[in-house]
Amino acid sequence: MNITFEQPKIKESPNYLNIRYGWRSWLLTTDHKRIALLYLFSITAFFMIGGAFAVGMRLNLTSPNGLLFSPETYNKLFTMHGIIMIFFFLIPSIPAVLGNFLIPLMIGARDLAFPRINLLSWYLYIIGGIVAVAAVASGGVDTGWTFYAPFSTTYSNTHVIMTAVAVFVAGFSSILTGLNFIVTIHKMRAPGMTWFRLPLFVWSHYATSIIQVLGTPVVAITIVLLGLERLFHAGIFDPKLGGDPILFQHLFWFYSHPAVYIMILPGMGVISELVTCFSHKTVFGYGFVAFSSVAIAVLSFLVWGHHLFVSGQSMYAGLIFSLLSFMVAVPSAIKVFNWTATMYRGSISYDTPMLYAFGFIGLFTIGGLTGLFLATVAIDVHVTDTYFVVAHFHYTMVGGMVMAYLGGIHFWFPKITGRMYPEGWARFAALVVFVGFNLTFFPQFILGYLGMPRRYATYAPEFQSLNVLSSAGASILGVGYLIPMIYLAWAWNRGPRAPANPWGAKGLEWEKSPSPPPTFNFDEMPVVTENAYNYGAAPGATEAHG
Amino acid sequence: MALRPAQRKRTDKEDPLAESEVTLEALHPRELRHHFDTPEQQLESSLLGMWIFLLTEVMFFGGMFGGYTVYRNLYPDAFASTSQYMNVTLGGINTAVLICSSLTMAMAVHSAQLGKNRAIILFLLLTLFLGCVFLGIKYVEYHEKWVDHHIPGPHFQYADARYFHQAQILFFLYFAMTGLHALHMIVGAGLIIALIIMAARHRFSAEWYTPVEMIGLYWHFVDIIWIFLFPLLYLIGHTK
Numbered sequence: 042m043n044i045t046f047e048q049p050k051i052k053e054s055p056n057y058l059n060i061r062y063g064w065r066s067w068l069l070t071t072d073h074k075r076i077a078l079l080y081l082f083s084i085t086a087f088f089m090i091g092g093a094f095a096v097g098m099r100l101n102l103t104s105p106n107g108l109l110f111s112p113e114t115y116n117k118l119f120t121m122h123g124i125i126m127i128f129f130f131l132i133p134s135i136p137a138v139l140g141n142f143l144i145p146l147m148i149g150a151r152d153l154a155f156p157r158i159n160l161l162s163w164y165l166y167i168i169g170g171i172v173a174v175a176a177v178a179s180g181g182v183d184t185g186w187t188f189y190a191p192f193s194t195t196y197s198n199t200h201v202i203m204t205a206v207a208v209f210v211a212g213f214s215s216i217l218t219g220l221n222f223i224v225t226i227h228k229m230r231a232p233g234m235t236w237f238r239l240p241l242f243v244w245s246h247y248a249t250s251i252i253q254v255l256g257t258p259v260v261a262i263t264i265v266l267l268g269l270e271r272l273f274h275a276g277i278f279d280p281k282l283g284g285d286p287i288l289f290q291h292l293f294w295f296y297s298h299p300a301v302y303i304m305i306l307p308g309m310g311v312i313s314e315l316v317t318c319f320s321h322k323t324v325f326g327y328g329f330v331a332f333s334s335v336a337i338a339v340l341s342f343l344v345w346g347h348h349l350f351v352s353g354q355s356m357y358a359g360l361i362f363s364l365l366s367f368m369v370a371v372p373s374a375i376k377v378f379n380w381t382a383t384m385y386r387g388s389i390s391y392d393t394p395m396l397y398a399f400g401f402i403g404l405f406t407i408g409g410l411t412g413l414f415l416a417t418v419a420i421d422v423h424v425t426d427t428y429f430v431v432a433h434f435h436y437t438m439v440g441g442m443v444m445a446y447l448g449g450i451h452f453w454f455p456k457i458t459g460r461m462y463p464e465g466w467a468r469f470a471a472l473v474v475f476v477g478f479n480l481t482f483f484p485q486f487i488l489g490y491l492g493m494p495r496r497y498a499t500y501a502p503e504f505q506s507l508n509v510l511s512s513a514g515a516s517i518l519g520v521g522y523l524i525p526m527i528y529l530a531w532a533w534n535r536g537p538r539a540p541a542n543p544w545g546a547k548g549l550e551w552e553k554s555p556s557p558p559p560t561f562n563f564d565e566m567p568v569v570t571e572n573a574y575n576y577g578a579a580p581g582a583t584e585a586h587g
Numbered sequence: 588m589a590l591r592p593a594q595r596k597r598t599d600k601e602d603p604l605a606e607s608e609v610t611l612e613a614l615h616p617r618e619l620r621h622h623f624d625t626p627e628q629q630l631e632s633s634l635l636g637m638w639i640f641l642l643t644e645v646m647f648f649g650g651m652f653g654g655y656t657v658y659r660n661l662y663p664d665a666f667a668s669t670s671q672y673m674n675v676t677l678g679g680i681n682t683a684v685l686i687c688s689s690l691t692m693a694m695a696v697h698s699a700q701l702g703k704n705r706a707i708i709l710f711l712l713l714t715l716f717l718g719c720v721f722l723g724i725k726y727v728e729y730h731e732k733w734v735d736h737h738i739p740g741p742h743f744q745y746a747d748a749r750y751f752h753q754a755q756i757l758f759f760l761y762f763a764m765t766g767l768h769a770l771h772m773i774v775g776a777g778l779i780i781a782l783i784i785m786a787a788r789h790r791f792s793a794e795w796y797t798p799v800e801m802i803g804l805y806w807h808f809v810d811i812i813w814i815f816l817f818p819l820l821y822l823i824g825h826t827k
């Protein structure tokens with residue numbers, strides 16, 4: 042008699058991950074959670090490509106004469122770094138991954154309003170990405186991520202048009218994501234989920250989507266004009282032929298300043314969730330935080346001229362843009378104050394996501410405050426186009442958004458995968474990221490203040506020590522990013538099973554949906570009866586804002 | 588239990604929406620997609636989505652209108668000079684053609700509301716025809732410009748030497764704006780053909796005709812763009 046042993050298998054309950062297998066079930070899916078994972082893996086790939094360019098730049102800058110690359114190659118490195126990181130990593134990062142995954146769960150819907158358009162926007166993103174990689178592979182582009190004319194239209198002999206097509210296509214992916222989110226938030230909320238019960242994460246994505254929908258088409262048409270001008274040389278941006286190069290800058294920044302808020306608002310939404318959850322307290326001033334997101338979205342369209350202080354824009358325009366730029370910092374500051382006040386007398390636990398939230402608050406504050414320096418015309422004349430600007434925007438985009446992204450990925454990892462990650466490693470990595478980040482970018486404030494210009498392959502010898510310090514910090518930062526990739530990949534397969542709500546957090550995605558959620562998100566469609574962040578009265582907690 | 592998202596038929600027992608089946612069956616079950624509760628919710632979502640899309644189109648064209656405004660203010664004289672080469676007669680005819688096509692499109696949507704399938708097809712065909720007339724006339728105009736060497740680029744020529752560069756920029760804007768508009772017309776024509784096929788297959792009914800309504804909105808929008816383009820490019824400065 043033949044006895045066969047069979048391993049007893051614990052049958053997982055059906056969820057969005059195990060319901061079907063095979064590549065078609067992924068590439069043709071309309072499930073917002075699976076599309077979010079498609080984005081997760083593709084933007085991680087682009088993050089590594091963009092990171093590789095950064096490694097090249099930092100290596101080159103260890104020597105005043107340029108260690109490895111010719112100046113031409115260096116120009117391509119910083120251009121491709123900027124384009125990949127901004128258009129193919131940071132803009133889709135939190136919205137397309139976490140927003141896609143969470144918005145339907147948070148508002149109590151089965152999916153986004155337009156699931157097939159959601160899949161379409163992933164394909165557009167991938168097509169744009171492939172064209173961008175093709176442009177890199179065939180020799181790259183050297184205009185800077187800002188594509189300033191007439192250099193980009195007349196003088197550059199690199200692959201400007203191919204790159205422009207890549208950005209154009211990716212732009213439509215971003216527009217469609219924003220459109221989908223707006224309609225979803227308006228029309229798909231569960232019974233009882235009123236606007237003022239929405240999690241702040243949803244508010245911030247709503248504001249982001251407004252910017253995506255209103256701003257991105259303008260950069261799209263700007264890119265079309267740029268491409269046509271490069272083909273026909275009618276001179277529309279060429280002063281030699283009667284064109285106006287400042288017009289290009291206006292059109293470009295009309296999108297690209299609001300776009301920097303596409304790159305921070307979703308992060309602010311994540312931080313609001315993390316801070317309340319790990320302070321075990323309702324958020325301080327819900328209404329203020331919610332409306333500050335919308336205020337940022339509106340004001341962000343009025344300040345683009347602060348990128349043109351030294352470009353030849355009229356002095357009076359400069360003064361007004363300066364004033365308006367100060368105003369846009371107010372809602373950002375409101376958020377920082379409210380997070381701090383939320384933590385005040387909360388019972389704070391120091392889990393990994395909260396460490397990232399601390400990092401975000403500190404680093405974003407530095408980034409935002411130096412933004413005010415730059416918005417002051419007289420100071421900007423001194424530090425524009427120096428490393429001071431580079432440090433400013435890396436503090437907001439990397440210290441802010443990437444920290445928030447990592448914090449969010451850790452926070453919702455149990456929900457997404459149904460597994461826990463190793464807490465010790467995760468805290469260690471968060472610390473490494475924080476230290477590495479500051480070592481990399483703080484010296485750049487000093488370098489810029491001392492007058493080192495950005496976008497040059499070489500520099501004066503007296504700047505070398507700070508540059509070497511920055512490059513050393515960058516290698517620490519790189520390690521800090523690699524560690525989570527390794528343990529998260531491990532935890533996805535081997536980590537201990539996560540309960541539905543490991544953090545004791547509030548919100549439909551934690552309380553009403555198992556980890557990982559089923560395909561239609563809820564076993565029973567939820568009805569909402571309370572405000573967001575109803576953590577009960579921690580000592581000294583104030584009541585939720587009506 | 589197997590969940591089967593995005594299924595056309597929603598009769599299987601395991602469907603998580605089974606409880607709401609009553610409301611679903613009563614209305615047009617075939618077109619209600621799995622993640623909506625009611626057809627009203629689905630319709631409102633589609634329309635809101637379409638309006639937002641049109642908003643993005645406004646911004647898209649808005650960038651070019653902005654550029655147009657800048658150059659018109661910079662070079663008013665060159666502008667007056669180029670506008671004499673715009674064919675107001677053909678442009679005017681095209682304006683009339685487009686307004687008529689808006690009317691036939693509105694009639695198509697109205698027929699859809701009443702569930703008159705043959706009338707939908709008829710009016711859509713008319714709209715398609717008028718759209719093609721517009722594109723044909725546009726082609727004639729572009730051909731004129733080609734013959735006169737008014738296409739920006741290496742072969743550009745301009746009678747008044749003072750305005751050579753400036754005129755080239757203005758023709759560039761003319762081609763960019765009307766060209767993009769024509770592109771939208773071509774896309775619209777494609778969409779109308781799709782609608783005609785759907786109507787021929789009896790996909791629409793008085794309860795469900797969302798695509799007709801949405802593409803109707805799109806078509807009106809493209810017409811309105813032209814209503815702005817025509818005076819700005821053809822009429823202004825023509826008195827000089």
Ligand code: HEM
Nearest residue numbers: 301304305347366370409412413415416425426434437438
């Ligand atoms: C607190 C509000 C902020 C203010 C007042 C502000 C102000 C400024 C100013 C005046 C400049 C131009 C500096 C120059 O070129 O001379 C600048 C550059 C920049 N900022 Fe900000 N900023 C703010 C927040 C942010 C945020 C949140 C982000 C991104 C997440 C960001 C990203 C950038 C980028 C990418 C640049 C450089 C663009 C380039 O020339 O390549 N800023 N900022």
Ligand SMILES: [Cu+2]
Nearest residue numbers: 298345347348
């Ligand atoms: Cu800005």
